[in-house]
Amino acid sequence: MNLKRTALAAAALLLAPAAQLYAQAGAPAAAASPKFGVVDWRQAIVGSAEGKQASAELQSQFAPRQNELDSLNKQIDELRRRLQAGDRTLSDEEKARIQRQGETLTRQLQRRQQDLQEDLQAAEGEVIERISRKMREVVDRYARENNFLLILDASSQAAGIVYASNTIDITQDIVKLYDQAYPIRGAAPAAQPGTQPGTPRPQPPTQKPPTQKPPQQ
Secondary structure, three states: OOOOHHHHHHHHHOHHHHHHHHHHHOOOOOOOOOEEEEEOHHHHHHHOHHHHHHHHHHHHHHHHHHHHHHHHHHHHHHHHHHHHHOOOOOOHHHHHHHHHHHHHHHHHHHHHHHHHHHHHHHHHHHHHHHHHHHHHHHHHHHHHHOOEEEEEEOOOHHHOOOOOOHHHEOHHHHHHHHHHHOOOOOOOOOOOOOOOOOOOOOOOOOOOOOOOOOOOO
16 A cells, blocks of 8 residues: 555645745744755654554554455465366366366456555545645744744655755654644554555565466377
8 A cells, every 4th residue: 555656745745835935924033044954744744643543543444355365365376276286187177167266266356456455545645635734734833933944845756855964854853743733542553564654565466367287188
């Protein structure tokens, strides 16, 4: 599960209206000078307590299906080893049977891999959309209260940011405010690498069916 580039980009673009609304409304005359900031939108999502909890839940939800893929991979490997080990002892009929069995398992593996990837992307998309909607409210409130004229998404190429000083990075501030505004029940266990929403995760390699060697002349 590169997961959700489109969703992340869309979420990033939705930051712009909030900043424009603040600029249009104007700041009080006695307020401090307007400021500019950047937030790593993706990191804010996966770094929030809700994002970490969602990552752990998705990992648990899809683990059984991932285990099925691992099992199919092992079965295909075993068939390949049987063909190689029995190259001189197995009959042509037995070799053909093993070959057909390997092809069937390979098709199952490819189909289940695709289904898992699609379902995982859909589930992660829902998580990102849910958190992004609330995150935008937090960013908008933060911008207004702290006299920010513009806040850009540092994780989006659409923002066109070439350089931004760490002094204007407000990502951690946003994460802290989000966790305060939307606390979760209990602490989420640490997610395994590649299980956070918006992060690609390793998939088992697509196996090829065991190949029967042509009979030697």
